[in-house]
Amino acid sequence: MYKLLSHNDLDGVGCGILAKLAFREDVKVRYNSISGLNREVEWFFDNVDKNTFLFITDLSVNEKNEQRINEFYQDGGKVQLIDHHKTALHYNDYPWGHVVVEDEEGKLTSATSLLYHYLLSHQLIEESAAITEFVELVRQYDTWEWEKNDNQDAQRLNALFFLVSIDEFEEKMITRLQTSEHFHFDEFEKKILDMEEDKIDRYIRRKRRELVQTELNGLFAGVVYAESYHSELGNELGKEYPHLDYIAILNIGGKRMGFRTIHDHIDVSEVAGQYGGGGHAKASGCSLTEEAYTSFVTETFHLEPIPEDARRNRYNLKGSSFGTLYKSRREDYFLLHQINDHEWAIQKGQKRLEQTYANFEEGESYLKRNYEVWLVKDDDFVQYLMKQVKNHIH
Ligand SMILES: [Mn+2]
Numbered sequence: 001m002y003k004l005l006s007h008n009d010l011d012g013v014g015c016g017i018l019a020k021l022a023f024r025e026d027v028k029v030r031y032n033s034i035s036g037l038n039r040e041v042e043w044f045f046d047n048v049d050k051n052t053f054l055f056i057t058d059l060s061v062n063e064k065n066e067q068r069i070n071e072f073y074q075d076g077g078k079v080q081l082i083d084h085h086k087t088a089l090h091y092n093d094y095p096w097g098h099v100v101v102e103d104e105e106g107k108l109t110s111a112t113s114l115l116y117h118y119l120l121s122h123q124l125i126e127e128s129a130a131i132t133e134f135v136e137l138v139r140q141y142d143t144w145e146w147e148k149n150d151n152q153d154a155q156r157l158n159a160l161f162f163l164v165s166i167d168e169f170e171e172k173m174i175t176r177l178q179t180s181e182h183f184h185f186d187e188f189e190k191k192i193l194d195m196e197e198d199k200i201d202r203y204i205r206r207k208r209r210e211l212v213q214t215e216l217n218g219l220f221a222g223v224v225y226a227e228s229y230h231s232e233l234g235n236e237l238g239k240e241y242p243h244l245d246y247i248a249i250l251n252i253g254g255k256r257m258g259f260r261t262i263h264d265h266i267d268v269s270e271v272a273g274q275y276g277g278g279g280h281a282k283a284s285g286c287s288l289t290e291e292a293y294t295s296f297v298t299e300t301f302h303l304e305p306i307p308e309d310a311r312r313n314r315y316n317l318k319g320s321s322f323g324t325l326y327k328s329r330r331e332d333y334f335l336l337h338q339i340n341d342h343e344w345a346i347q348k349g350q351k352r353l354e355q356t357y358a359n360f361e362e363g364e365s366y367l368k369r370n371y372e373v374w375l376v377k378d379d380d381f382v383q384y385l386m387k388q389v390k391n392h393i394h
Helices: 010-026 037-046 063-074 086-093 111-121 129-142 145-149 152-163 166-179 187-208 230-240 268-273 290-298 360-371 378-393
Strands: 002-007 027-032 053-057 079-083 097-099 212-216 219-225 246-251 256-260 283-287 324-327 333-340 343-348 351-357
Touching (some): 010 053, 010 166, 037 063, 063 079, 079 086, 079 111, 111 129, 129 152, 129 166, 230 246, 230 256, 256 268, 268 283, 324 360, 324 378, 343 360
Parallel strands (some): 002 053, 053 079, 079 097
Antiparallel strands (some): 324 333, 333 343
């Protein structure tokens, strides 16, 4: 018999699916939250059958259980821990630990991809295109590589995982991987995934109108309240407002908050660390402590949302060397335009600001950070130009 204890996210459940493909009725699988695993491991040892091979995937145990696993192993028990988190690397000191963050080719790993290689190399599973494709989607989702590669199928696989129960997901995937040549979504899944995407789009549009900006410890943050779709929100709002260093997403009911960034020069695990949390460079989180509440809620609650840029312009366009017109709440107009090959300048009303910028993005970032300007509509732009012409004539 085999027993697999795994994480209850897509990567963890991917491990369960592989185990069931490999061992069929001979494996019992239990999915756990990060905090729930230790109880489950204790239960295993209290009710131990020495012949059961224990797998632990995508999760870490506490020190007491680390000890118990090692004793079990030294008494001849069979156990294998497989993980890809940096924080678990010390398990490699044990013969039963297998932790790899990056493979030989420099690709980030996931628990599912590591378990697949383990099962293949021990000839416990047969290689197939469908399984290999499924494992790669899980890996790309779990490592955020899908965002860089814009791998929609990876994102859709995770969306499907949340739309159905774990049991249903497991069952569907096992059948599909056993019977299909290639991994695919069926017609019904495509339909519900499309509906889900529309729903997320509408949610993000609404949240975009609620975003406020604030400067904290030298970084510019966009602050928004949201209970769901944190990854999608962080990604879309980050791309919409590249002048913001990161997006802070507050879940008041859950008394937690998340941080997301699209920028390589920002590490949001450091931001979360300032409030006792942690995570990855691109995504992190912390509890909504008194201090975090003060910084992100009390001190931003009175702020007006960031005004949105005009969306359907044909003339007043971003990056146009001829000039792009912005307006501030104080009704000041700013024209950002190229003055030579390597410089962009800002005209504020009749006056040119002294500072110049190496490219359009830097100029816009300066304006949005310091004046909370927005891109004006074409009508406004045309009126502004007509006024400029008049001023010239008189
Ligand atoms: Mn994982």
